[in-house]
Amino acid sequence: MNFNSPFALPFSIGCVVMFAVIAYKYVRWLYIMPDSDKRQIKANIFSRRTWQAVGECVTESLLHRRIFRVNPVLGYMHMSLAFGWFLLIATGFVETVAYMGWTPVPLRGHVFFKYYSREMPHTEMWQMVFTQVMDALLLFVLSGVALAWCKRVYSKMMGMRRTTRHVWGDRIALTALWCIFPARLLAESTTAALWHNGGFLTGTVGSLLASSLSVEALLRMENAVWLFYALALGVFFCAMPFSRYMHIFTEVPLIFLRRWGVTSDDRPKSFDHFQLEACSRCGICIDPCQLQRDAGINNVQGVYFLRDRRYNMLSAEVADTCLMCGRCSERCPVGLDINKLRQNSRYSLHNSPSFRRYDYLRGVDSSVGSGKVGYFAGCMTLLSPRIMLAMEKIFDSAGEQVWWADRNGGVCCGRPLKLAGEIDAAREMMRQNTALFVKHGITTLVTSCPICLKVFREDYNLPGIEILHHSEYIARLLDEGRLKVKCNQTEYTYHDPCELGRGCGVYEPPRQVIQSVGQLLEPEETRNHALCCGSSIANTTISDGAQLRIAESLGRSLEATGAQSIVTACPLCKKAVKRGTKLPVYDLAEVVADNLTAQSPQSE
């Protein structure tokens, strides 16, 4: 069979460009990967994780299960395009093999098989089945394209209030993609009109064409529509590695590398490229963003940050304007670690050597008391003395000997500087605090600040010291019966601090504690979908007014539960939420301290 028809040329060129660019990118990124990541890959490549990655590729890259969870129609749209197209290619390949046997057929032979096979006999039962199946698959994909058009006009249909504003490169690729399948329908229908080899879809459209056009017109049209189809494919393939559609292939190596244990770091590294280019700019991260929702900031969301960074046009403003609450990552269907990427962008932008500017920290020790349990209040708790007094009451009641690390002022935990990108400077603070903890020989470190908690758990090296948030510590005291509280009928609602919930995965202990002193009412968006208070320490740019609007919106959602008071477990959240609501706002420790029964076992 002769596969040398000129109309297929744009398709062939597109294929060469696409595969060459993608191969270049992947080889380069793998080559510049640090040795530690390469070792990680070697250690895990022959393990169960590889099979888990294969499974995830099917459920996520093809079926898009996570998007179904966001919205079923949106999920169907993505699945019909991805899975439908995949099946179209796979079934097309099998069909070609069934017709031709195992003779080598060029790629264009598989893709344009309807055209090349038009003169072959078309009477056997299995041939009919193939034709009908291919038509059904084309209809499947076309339904997705139709939904994509509808989404442009009315995205709320798919549960999206806002969609991504695309750059022109993406628009070209998008237009080409939208043309591909209607063009295929038209091309196959024209051939079906002339050669009667169509199925229920192409055959019907073909007979419609045949009834209104002469054979000469159809013959002239046939080459033109096949050329149009090949052109749409060619343009899409050429644009693909440079546009958002790079995610189609990149999600696969991303899933494998992630399963093998490769992650992004506080400093930029090669794996970041895989994450950046696996973003499909679907825009699912836009709606959850409170900067968009309440503060009207529209150019900093995950999708725009990743895009700007990928095309090397990231401004400090976009990198810095973010609460890093993590609500976007929680919804991201590709599971991108947007916060980590933003963290290492900030590192590239702002890190400066610490030199000797923090020399004044050396040897600072204003701690009081002694005991195996250390309490680190953190800067924000020092601004909320009630929390500290409540903790003192709790410690006394439980009969705990406590070493107060920073009761009279101390050194910051280092997380604020780290979040601003100044990792070298943050290390100075970490070194100072670590030395302090080791010097006083504590075995348990309790903090009432989730910001400190996260940095203690992630960045400090404290062997032999158990690090607890005060919610976990109080829950434990209650469990062990060392604290006695009275349970009343007060209805509380709980606000999950970002750093504690999404940041450290602590959701249960604070709820347990609240339920032991009163009734707990959950707001609509809770746990890993909880709102941010707006005063996040990760943000250095947004104005006071914007912070207040975010706090008020959170306040409304907490008031909607009908609770009498709001409880949170972060001193910063407490201060922020207070500005946005008329209800009283308490820290967990205050609620417990207020409900302690006079006599507990130790103090008797």
Place this chain on the structure above:
Amino acid sequence: MIDFGFGVNTARAINMDTNDLDTAREIFDRLPDLQTCIACGSCTATCTAGAITSFNFRKVHTLVRRGEYGEAYAEMSKCMLCGKCRLVCPRGINTRGVVMLIKKKLGDY
């Protein structure tokens, strides 16, 4: 001459005509809410670094306002960015943003 244990201070005049105020103006343009500062000193009173060393946010702000950048940059580098000042500021000034901006703008000095 008898030493009485005190002397005469050297003249410390700030010549606003010779000081280059362009950078200060840029900083105020970027964060205009800094103009609303009433110099109440709450930021300095709560400051974590200020409790340990002589760091003084209000003073740095004043130095920048006057165009005396050299000292301001070295001072600002002591900030730990903990954010207490932002919470207590009665004018709601984005103090952490001011710190980042001053360090960035004066980095060349």
